[in-house]
Amino acid sequence: MNAGPLRPALAIYTALFLLFLYGPMIVLAILSFQSQSGGPQFPIQDWSVYWYEHLLGLAETSRVSQLPVGDSLLRSLTLAFMTTVVSVTLGTMSAEAFRTRFKGSGPVFYLVILGMMVPGVLVGLGMALLANVLGIDRAWWSTAFVLHVVYTYPFAFLVMLAIFNRFDRSIEEASMSLGVSRGQTFRRVTFPILFPGVLSAALFSFTLSYDEFARTLFTAGRDLTLPLAIYGTFSVEIYPNIFAFGVLTTLFSFTLLVIYGLLMKRFTGAKTSTYKGQEDAA
Amino acid sequence: MTSTAADIATDRRTSPAVIRQNKDRRRALLLLSPGVIWMTLFLLLPLCMVVYVSFWTQTTFAVEPTLTTASWQQFLSSPTYLSAIWTTVRIWAIVLTATLVVGYPVALYIGLFVQNKTLQTALLVACVIPFWTSFLIRVIAWRPMLGTEGAINTILLKVGLIHEPLTFLLFSEFSVLVGMTQIYCVFMVGPITFMIGRIDPSVIEAARDLGASFGTIFRRIVLPLSLPGVIVGAIFVSVMVLGEFATAASLSGRKVNLLGNIIVSQVGSLKWAFAAVAGVVLTIIITAVITLALRVVDLRKEM
Numbered sequence: 001m002n003a004g005p006l007r008p009a010l011a012i013y014t015a016l017f018l019l020f021l022y023g024p025m026i027v028l029a030i031l032s033f034q035s036q037s038g039g040p041q042f043p044i045q046d047w048s049v050y051w052y053e054h055l056l057g058l059a060e061t062s063r064v065s066q067l068p069v070g071d072s073l074l075r076s077l078t079l080a081f082m083t084t085v086v087s088v089t090l091g092t093m094s095a096e097a098f099r100t101r102f103k104g105s106g107p108v109f110y111l112v113i114l115g116m117m118v119p120g121v122l123v124g125l126g127m128a129l130l131a132n133v134l135g136i137d138r139a140w141w142s143t144a145f146v147l148h149v150v151y152t153y154p155f156a157f158l159v160m161l162a163i164f165n166r167f168d169r170s171i172e173e174a175s176m177s178l179g180v181s182r183g184q185t186f187r188r189v190t191f192p193i194l195f196p197g198v199l200s201a202a203l204f205s206f207t208l209s210y211d212e213f214a215r216t217l218f219t220a221g222r223d224l225t226l227p228l229a230i231y232g233t234f235s236v237e238i239y240p241n242i243f244a245f246g247v248l249t250t251l252f253s254f255t256l257l258v259i260y261g262l263l264m265k266r267f268t269g270a271k272t273s274t275y276k277g278q279e280d281a282a
Numbered sequence: 283m284t285s286t287a288a289d290i291a292t293d294r295r296t297s298p299a300v301i302r303q304n305k306d307r308r309r310a311l312l313l314l315s316p317g318v319i320w321m322t323l324f325l326l327l328p329l330c331m332v333v334y335v336s337f338w339t340q341t342t343f344a345v346e347p348t349l350t351t352a353s354w355q356q357f358l359s360s361p362t363y364l365s366a367i368w369t370t371v372r373i374w375a376i377v378l379t380a381t382l383v384v385g386y387p388v389a390l391y392i393g394l395f396v397q398n399k400t401l402q403t404a405l406l407v408a409c410v411i412p413f414w415t416s417f418l419i420r421v422i423a424w425r426p427m428l429g430t431e432g433a434i435n436t437i438l439l440k441v442g443l444i445h446e447p448l449t450f451l452l453f454s455e456f457s458v459l460v461g462m463t464q465i466y467c468v469f470m471v472g473p474i475t476f477m478i479g480r481i482d483p484s485v486i487e488a489a490r491d492l493g494a495s496f497g498t499i500f501r502r503i504v505l506p507l508s509l510p511g512v513i514v515g516a517i518f519v520s521v522m523v524l525g526e527f528a529t530a531a532s533l534s535g536r537k538v539n540l541l542g543n544i545i546v547s548q549v550g551s552l553k554w555a556f557a558a559v560a561g562v563v564l565t566i567i568i569t570a571v572i573t574l575a576l577r578v579v580d581l582r583k584e585m
Contacts, residue, residue, distance in 0.1 A: 006496065010391035014405070017388045020464060021412055024423035027433045031426050041431040090317045097313035100306045108314060111321050117517075118325065119525020119568065121542045125561050126328025129335050129554060146324040153317065211416050214525065218549055230418040234532045238425055246419035253414035 025250070032243035040238050051244040064239045068229050075140055076210055076226035082141070083148040083209035088201045090149070091156025092194075095164050116154040120214025123147055128218035138221040147215040152205035159204060163197030196267050203260050207253070329565070336558035345554045353555040357563075363544060367563060370524060370541045373458065374571075377523045378516060380463040385470035385515070392471075393478030394504065406475065409468050417465070421532050424461045428452040428533075453535030461529045466522055470515035477511030478504060513579040520571045524564065541567075 031040060032052070036059075038045035053059035055069060094112060098105065127147055131138050138144070171193075175185040213227035220228060226249075233242055339348040357363045388409075396402045412420065427433050428451040435447040450456055481504065489499050527542030541564045548557035 004496075007391075007395050010387055010395055014388050014391045017384065018408055020384075021409065021468075023433075024420070024427045024464070025412060025415060027427050028419070028423040039431075041426050041429055042433060042436045090320065093313045094317045097310040100310040102307050102310050108318060111326075112317060115321060115325055117521055117568075117572070118329065119521060119542070119564065121525050121527060121545050122332065122561050122564060123325060123328055125545055125549065125557055126330075126332045127324065128549065129331045129558065130328050132554070133331070146320070150321065150325045153320070157317070207414065213418065213528070217546070227416060227418055230416065230422075231528065233422075234418075234528065238422060242419070242422060243426070246415060246423065249419065250415045257414055 025246075028243045029247050032240055032247050034240045034243075038240070040240050040243065051240040052248075054241050055244050055248070064241060067233070067241060067245060068224060069226075069245065072224045072226045072229040075223060079140055079145060079148060079225060080206045080210040082145055083152055084202050084205040087149050087153040087156045087205045088160075088198060090153045091158075091160045091201055092198070094153075094157050095160035098161060099164055112154050112157050114154075115150045120147075120151070120212065121217070123150060124215045124218040127215075131219070138219050140216065140220040140223055140225055143219040143221070144216045144225070147219055148209045148212055151212060151215060152208045155204045155208065156201035159201040160197055163194060167193055192267065196264055199260065199263055199267070203256075207256070332558045332561040332565070334558075335554055336562050338555045338558075340553060340555035343552050353559050357556060357559045362539070363560070366539045366541055366544050366560070367567075369539060370564075371567065373455070373462070373526075373530075373538070373540065374520060374523050376459055377462045377466065378519055380459065381467040381470040381515070381519050382512065384463060385467045386474060386512075389471045389474035389478060389508070389511070390504070393475040393508075394481075402479075406472070409471055413468065418528060418532075420465055421461055421529050424457060424464075424533055425452065428457050428460070452533065453537060455534065455538050457533040458530050458538050461533045462523055462526065465529065466519045469518035469522070470512075473514040473518070474508050474511035477508045481507050510579045513575050517572060517575050520575070521568060524568050524571070 030044070031042070033047050033049065034040070034044055034051065035046035035048040036050045050059060054064065055067060057066060057070075094108075098109075124147065127143050128138065130136075131143050136143065172185055172190055175189045176182065180188070211227060213225070213231055216225055216228055217231070224232070230242065230245070335345065336353060337349045337351065338345045338353070339350050340353055392402055392405045396405065425432070429435070430447040430449055430452070432452065434451060435444075438444045439447065485503060486499055489503060494502070525542055527540055527546050530538045530540050530543055531546075541560050544560045545557045545564070548554075548560065
């Protein structure tokens with residue numbers, strides 16, 4: 001598209017937009033290397049890794065209380081893992097069901113999608129009220145967990161729906177009619193085609209649940225998850241330990257993303273080579 | 283006549299295709315039931331509970347299931363709560379406009395002007411990467427940016443543009459608006475880029491061959507075809523901004539009270555009935571906004 005000076009102008013605008021997107025994180029990362037005496041702002045008194053040590057419990061205790069990183073991290077990871085397993089299972093089952101035409105598919109579709117549309121604070125409130133009335137104790141692994149699935153299941157469902165829409169059942173049938181066993185058909189044909197979708201759905205569910213706090217706030221009970229621990233710092237003064245924490249969690253998420261990327265590449269790479277083989281055979 | 287109909291009916295029931303169809307349908311319902319039950323128990327039931335409890339009787343530290351409209355009356359006659367409704371709607375409208383104004387040109391550039399597929403993907407990934415940082419950390423990151431001793435003030439002072447630090451940057455409605463715009467604008471950029479990227483290049487080519495200027499092409503082709511993306515983005519942004527409370531809590535210094543903040547603070551002081559009233563009001567607003575959005579564009583047709 002050629003439109004005179006508009007193109008370079010939009011390019012510069014996009015660069016500025018990216019600066020707007022990344023600016024705060026860059027500042028936060030720089031300030032995480034503030035010294036013990038420095039506050040959560042410029043100038044940097046002295047470059048140090050004090051706040052990282054503080055975060056990991058390696059520095060001597062100071063006036064700044066420590067973030068409960070260890071326990072809450074473990075809880076968040078467990079919760080995200082449980083959520084991922086359940087929502088990917090539910091999402092795959094529902095998407096598979098949607099391959100058959102049935103009456104009432106519209107309302108069911110919207111019921112599932114509603115889970116990602118309703119604000120977290122609302123379902124959280126509703127669940128807390130329900131738990132109160134029924135006399136159920138609220139905990140991260142019970143009341144918070146079911147809401148996490150309510151949130152991530154629609155995403156898993158949509159991803160799997162997209163995968164199934166492209167999935168040609170005749171390939172599977174062809175494989176079996178050629179005498180390949182059911183187990184081997186699943187392993188060699190069905191699974192490789194579905195796997196990238198399952199992986200994407202899992203990544204979606206995991207990251208959404210790992211970072212979820214609005215639904216968790218009223219439903220987690222006494223034990224905090226990681227986002228709740230961060231949210232706890234909102235009302236009090238902010239120290240650079242939370243910045244150091246931000247940098248570490250970002251690095252963690254990136255590791256996750258890279259693993260996902262590598263797995264994806266391996267699988268899609270393998271898939272294209274099979275398709276090439278099929279074309280050759282044809 | 284009736285016997286013929288009955289014969290056809292039995293035929294239908296016993297024909298292999300119908301049997302198979304029925305089997306498929308039963309299997310589909312079986313596969314669906316866990317999800318439907320889950321959503322009914324843990325989504326619909328809690329939401330009904332919110333409506334129900336909004337009519338309960340609120341005493342100082344407890345709620346009783348005696349039905350009354352007292353909470354509603356108190357809510358709708360309190361200037362604090364009414365102003366929270368107004369603030370929520372105002373912030374929603376401003377952030378929605380801001381994300382659209384800030385995001386559309388970016389989407390236009392990535393979707394229409396970048397022809398290199400690799401660069402296009404790279405730019406989109408660059409927009410999404412910040413989402414792998416915790417939402418709450420992204421909110422907090424604005425504090426060292428906007429504070430009186432923050433990055434922006436430091437830079438402006440060094441450059442000599444200002445002599446006194448700007449104080450309106452943090453702990454104001456401004457900081458909430460900037461924070462939300464940055465956090466949510468990607469939900470606008472993504473769907474719009476997707477829609478613009480789907481436009482058949484030959485349509486634009488044809489328009490240009492027929493002598494249309496870029497302005498005309500934009501107005502008559504690109505803008506209308508990107509509209510579904512705008513609506514999808516608007517729904518995403520609306521749902522998230524209307525349910526917000528964390529950004530306001532962290533960046534406004536309690537100056538900005540959204541309905542979400544009211545819910546959180548009322549739950550904190552065990553005023554469940556008031557929290558429920560605020561919840562119902564929020565639901566009404568969100569339903570109205572989404573219904574309006576879906577009036578403009580039929581999403582199922584576009585998918």
